Amino acid sequence: MALTGRLGLLALLSAAIPLFAPSWWTLLIVWGVLLLGVAADLALAGNVRALRFHRSGDKNVRLGGTAQVSLIVENLGRRRLKARLRDVWPPSAGATPRSVKVDVPAGERRRVEMTLTPTRRGDRKAVTVVVRSVGPLGLAARQLSRAAPWTVRALPAFPSRRHLPAKLARLRELTGAHVALIRGQGTEFDSLREYVDGDDVRSIDWRATARRNDIVVRTWRPERDRRIYLVLDTGRTSAGRVGDIPRLDCSMDAAMLLGALASRAGDRVDLLAYDRRVRARVEGASRTDLLPAMVHALAPLEPELIECDAAGMVSTLMARVRQRCLVVLLTELNTAAIEEGLLPLLPQLTARHLVMIAAVSDPRVGEMAAARGDLASVYDAAAAERARADRRRLTAELRGHGVEVVDAPPEEIAPALADAYLALKAAGRL
Amino acid sequence: MVTQTPPRSGAGQAGPTGAEPSARQVAGRRWRSARGVVAVILAMVVIAIILAALRPSTSAQALDPESPKQDGSRALAEILRQNGAQVTVARHADDAVEAAGPGTVMVVTRTERLTNEDLILLSNAQADLLLVRPTSFALADLAPRVRKDGPTFEDADEPGCSLQAATLAGAVAFHESETYEVRGGSATECYKTEYGSARVVQVQNGAHTVTVLGSASPLTNRRLTEEGNAALGMNLAGAATGSSVVWLVPDLPESGSGAGQESLTDLLPFGVKLFFLELLVAVVLVALWRSRRLGPVVAEALPVIVRSAETVEGRARLYRAGHARDRASDALRSGARERVVPLLGLPRSRAQDPSAAQEIVTAVARRTTYDETYVGAALYGPEPLDDAGLIALSDVLDDLERQVRQS
Secondary structure, eight states: OEEOHHHHHHHHHHTTHHHHSOSHHHHHHHHHHHHHHHHHHHHHSOOSTTEEEEEEEOSEEETTSOEEEEEEEEEOSSSOEEEEEEEEOOGGGOEEOSOEEEEEOTTOEEEEEEEEOOSSSEEEEOOEEEEEEEOTTSSEEEEEEEOOOOEEEEEOOOGGGGGHHHHHHHHHHHHTSSSOOSSOSSSEEEEEEEOOTTOOGGGBOHHHHHHSSSOEEEEEEOOOSOEEEEEEEOSGGGGEEETTEEHHHHHHHHHHHHHHHHHHTTOEEEEEEESSSEEEEEOSOOHHHHHHHHHHHHTTOOOOSSOOOHHHHHHHHHHHOOSOOEEEEEEOOOHHHIIIIIGGGHHHHHHHSEEEEEEEOOHHHHHHHTOOSSHHHHHHHHHHHHHHHHHHHHHHHHHHTTOEEEEEOHHHHHHHHHHHHHHHHHTTOO | OTTTSOOOOGGGOOSSSOSOOOHHHHHHHHHHHHHHHHHHHHHHHHHHHHHHHHSOOOOTTTTOTTOOSTTOOHHHHHHHHHTTOEEEEESSHHHHHHHOOTTOEEEEOOGGGOOHHHHHHHHTOSSEEEEESOOHHHHHHHOTTEEEEEEEOOOBOOOOSOOHHHHHHOSBOOOSEEEEEEOSSOEEEEEEOTTSOEEEEEEEETTEEEEEESOSGGGSTTTTTSTTHHHHHHHHHTTTTTOEEEEEOOOOOOTTSSSOOSOHHHHSOHHHHHHHHHHHHHHHHHHHHHHSOSSOOOOOOOOOOEETTHHHHHHHHHHHHTTOHHHHHHHHHHHHHHHHHHHTTOOGGGGGOGGGHHHHHHHHHHHSSSOHHHHHHHHHOOOOSSHHHHHHHHHHHHHHHHHHHHO
16 A cells, blocks of 8 residues: 555645634544545556566566566456556666556556666666556555566677678688688598699599599698586676776677677587586587677576685586587686686696686776876886786696687787687697 | 766766766855745844834833932922922822822832832722823723823923923923823813823712823933923922822732733634634645655665775785885885885795895896995885985885886
């Protein structure tokens, strides 16, 4: 039950009556009339308990887009329902309108359209639906809140998808779909064909030439069906914000671009998000399913404020993949975390797999290193140089273990990682 | 501008205008909405100040027979004493009544300080009363037949009555004076205005005479010498009869004594009480209306905000707090070497190799305007002695790097 402002106003106005008729009876009569009005309203208001809610509409929306979710209010009662209805969502769901007026005759249903503009990635669950049914006099209302579950998943925005066409073009150059390769830098044998002027003489297949009258060359194509394992570190270092975006979001973006690219290149891509346990996993997805599966798996991920368990991550990885693959570890080049956690385990990993580490560097460190002028900025510069030196040393150490390291600022990490992958592919090192 | 950009995240869509209002706009909007209220409050304050300034002020010692000040009445009291009258000064109504016997004239001043009980005491006193500019309450108790008839500022020339005190005094400078009319019965009315109301009224109230004087001016030290003021004052106070005079200048009544026994609730009409009760109920109803939310407050699990460069900034502050010039200069030098060495065509690994120092210094000196000693001191020298030295070092390193880059 809820009271209305009209009742308060009426009580306020009727306060003047005892001034003209000063008696307890006046007061009792005034109160009695108000009480009677409230009782009548409560009795005659549309029945909120006889409502049924149904939902339909979008379940996914890319971050920054809008989703339409409709709520259908069905009135199973015998009275007409005139009410104010609020569909309650968390603030970050960006639900509008805040509340609507509904008028549902008995036995009929009405649709309420909600527009959701999520401001943060992840699942947004509808909390409840609140209906306040006001009586005919407008003095009191019956109010009820009832669950009408619905979840809208705000998917990562994937801003680096604009790089995909360029990278795909480069990939096609490599695979020979557009430009025929002579001596392919890949390692897979493709076919034999006749020699044409300009072909590399080293690619002549003498055995086949001997069998035929023509000179025959071998053609090559980049390997296909290699395995790529993307590993996202969701531990404490992924929570750090570069600009205003957490590292994890940059890593996700890079992982999605690489996933999209590699799946087009015919490679098998798997994904694992790990800190102290598996947070998300995509395995065995087909080429066409991969990107949606990745996006869905990554959408609800949030950084955890715990140290990443490198040993657990490596053992999980080793248990899952037997054959050689490219392990792309998206983490942060944090000296303490890498040296204590990952570095001792690297030989175990590199013995079987090719490992690539991708890290987002902070442009703020570069700004600080360039700062001059007063004492504070010189000390800033010194600290930034020190941080960069640590990072360089760590990178060198990792490269010494045969690990590929991609270290780039947030807006460049995704294309840089894709380039590193294409370079590996071109070099036939996958 | 707004329409060209496609809608992005929801955070940017604050309102239909899109742009966040500036602090100046917000302040302006608040001022425009509040200026009516401010103007009304200012007007009320100004009116209150004007009213307070216009109010005639009376000092604490006005009409006090012991006060030699302008508005005191010591001069008159002294004259009365010299004429053989016995002047008793009373500060309380009970003292005055005690001192007063039959034939005594009691001068009652500052009646606004008298409580109801004091007035009842005085009305039962044996003495004749001279009321100096009494309040309506005092008038109602002590001279029930006399009513106020409004103030006048005109001068009064002739008494125009048979009252001996007045006829002897002749013209009197009343200045601003209250006037009176008498309802029923006989009375002596003197110094009438052209409308017929009198400045001095003498009535018979039971056994004793009550004289009401509309103005305090004739009795004050300041005005005593004007016209026939002194004569009027002396005659009214009864100097002619040579009897005793009790001059009552009441002190402020103590709180809780006499008047004010009734509480506020006793004074309020019953209807008003009911009105407030009903008002209370209305307020409660309005509070209930406002307090009932349309649905719950939704808690949002917010992400942590950790800036990635925080550790680097923290380290910079630690360096600064500890004056760690050695660490800072090492870091700056190794950073500069790291950038310079590849430009010199040397392997990158030489940058942090102490044994390659001479080689690097020579190569740098060849490509800059500095000599080897200077370059050596810049790239490999000791720690700066003070903070100014550290800043200078950073500038030198920058200059070296720039020159190598441009050569």
